[in-house]
Amino acid sequence: MSQNDRRTRRRGEELINAIHAAVLEEVLEVGVGRLTMEGIGRRAATARTTLYRRWPDPIAVLLDALYHAHPVEEPTPGADDLRGDLIRSLQLMVKWTLSPAGRAVAAILTDPKGIEQVSDELVEQVFAQRGGTFTSTVLRHYAERGHFPASRITPVVADIGEALVVKRLLDGAPPTDADLADIVDQAILPAIGLADRLT
Amino acid sequence: MSQNDRRTRRRGEELINAIHAAVLEEVLEVGVGRLTMEGIGRRAATARTTLYRRWPDPIAVLLDALYHAHPVEEPTPGADDLRGDLIRSLQLMVKWTLSPAGRAVAAILTDPKGIEQVSDELVEQVFAQRGGTFTSTVLRHYAERGHFPASRITPVVADIGEALVVKRLLDGAPPTDADLADIVDQAILPAIGLADRLT
The missing domain is CATH 1.10.357.10 (Tetracycline Repressor, domain 2)
Structure with missing residues (x-):
């Protein structure tokens, strides 16, 4: 499942930045109601298991991304x-x-x-x-x-x-x-x- | 084409009110970009020719409805x-x-x-x-x-x-x-x- 991560060897901050960017793009395209770990993972080219290690659900990923981007x-x-x-x-x-x-x-x-x-x-x-x-x-x-x-x-x-x-x-x-x-x-x-x- | 109008015998203000209500419902459902005389006519149960007699296009129907409803x-x-x-x-x-x-x-x-x-x-x-x-x-x-x-x-x-x-x-x-x-x-x-x- 974590094939993609190993392939690109993204770690730590770089991976998190990619996931944050992915969830913002995803919510713009599908809306909050249809946000899924699968959709975010696909867009960030990372495994769902990687996402679940850090966040309990897609809304938590979204809120974390918005928190980090908020000036x-x-x-x-x-x-x-x-x-x-x-x-x-x-x-x-x-x-x-x-x-x-x-x-x-x-x-x-x-x-x-x-x-x-x-x-x-x-x-x-x-x-x-x-x-x-x-x-x-x-x-x-x-x-x-x-x-x-x-x-x-x-x-x-x-x-x-x-x-x-x-x-x-x-x-x-x-x-x-x-x-x-x-x-x-x-x-x-x-x-x-x-x-x-x-x- | 104006079968519906003749059947229900709606005239003047009553017909206009029905068309105004129809265009507001229609824009909520399909959005401004896909507003058509056909869609408004279907919802108001009136003929497109009746609409064109009074308004040049669907946006004009919408703006007229909003004008009349605006307090x-x-x-x-x-x-x-x-x-x-x-x-x-x-x-x-x-x-x-x-x-x-x-x-x-x-x-x-x-x-x-x-x-x-x-x-x-x-x-x-x-x-x-x-x-x-x-x-x-x-x-x-x-x-x-x-x-x-x-x-x-x-x-x-x-x-x-x-x-x-x-x-x-x-x-x-x-x-x-x-x-x-x-x-x-x-x-x-x-x-x-x-x-x-x-x-």
């Missing part, structure tokens, strides 16, 4: 640039939505069966483990430094940037950098009480 | 209740997303082919003709009455409510009335500069 924005070290860091975190999101992982998440979230099967797991095992929504890490960083009260970072406020970016994508017009700056200036900064100071 | 929020007559009217406009949106027209729009916007084929037409011939985004009509109403400057109603600000509702729906948790109140209090009102006065 977290970094506040610019030493800088005092909340507005710039918020814009950069949304730029990171836009870039991620165009990546295999981002397209896989979009496919899952727009598939009623996908939402039913892995929505909670996506939030708990991927997004929450990777800093929550895009902008959350930056918002917490600046709130901790006293730029605004941390109590302003409610679930709604932490979602504003992502929600407006997703809306633009669904409207068929991926946001430009100018659009992202408008989202920060006109929606996120006012929601944390900083509109008048910064615009 | 527009009404500011409460004589009331001075911006916050309440915003919450009610988002409640109207949530109700609409569960209707055949709302589910058809969701299917179109989450289908890459659907976005490509009718995204612009949806915005121009349906949403714009029906007051723009949910909350836009209420925002304009209160801006005209001097509650806040009309210049605050930018495309981003007019989109905040819809974007956050759509995000909740994609996250698999349709918003409750309390969630809608949080969206209004924590995101929309701050964006028009009214956070401190109203919360």
Whole structure:
């Protein structure tokens, strides 16, 4: 069964990367509902037994791949640039939505069966483990430094940037950098009480 | 060809309603890319010639159906209740997303082919003709009455409510009335500069 692995001698990280890439391609093609170890194994040219050694089921492979591919924005070290860091975190999101992982998440979230099967797991095992929504890490960083009260970072406020970016994508017009700056200036900064100071 | 129409003697509005219902069901089942006059006619039990008398192609039938089914929020007559009217406009949106027209729009916007084929037409011939985004009509109403400057109603600000509702729906948790109140209090009102006065 592990003929393929022996033949190509892929080990450790290289093999895992190939499996992660395979499950993202597979979910885009067949959907969450029809994800199987066999399909993932075929695409990664690896044996099902190899997969079962590490993951209990195909959904676990998918969530592991999404976790590893999920970016977290970094506040610019030493800088005092909340507005710039918020814009950069949304730029990171836009870039991620165009990546295999981002397209896989979009496919899952727009598939009623996908939402039913892995929505909670996506939030708990991927997004929450990777800093929550895009902008959350930056918002917490600046709130901790006293730029605004941390109590302003409610679930709604932490979602504003992502929600407006997703809306633009669904409207068929991926946001430009100018659009992202408008989202920060006109929606996120006012929601944390900083509109008048910064615009 | 118009045997069916003669047999059931459906006329005028009744026939149009049946065709509107048929095209919404049909697009949910086959997608925008495979919408045909034949499919719509079969489902509405009416002749293709009857359809062509009124609409040039199946997309025109779809857009007409969506236009007629699209609700527009009404500011409460004589009331001075911006916050309440915003919450009610988002409640109207949530109700609409569960209707055949709302589910058809969701299917179109989450289908890459659907976005490509009718995204612009949806915005121009349906949403714009029906007051723009949910909350836009209420925002304009209160801006005209001097509650806040009309210049605050930018495309981003007019989109905040819809974007956050759509995000909740994609996250698999349709918003409750309390969630809608949080969206209004924590995101929309701050964006028009009214956070401190109203919360």
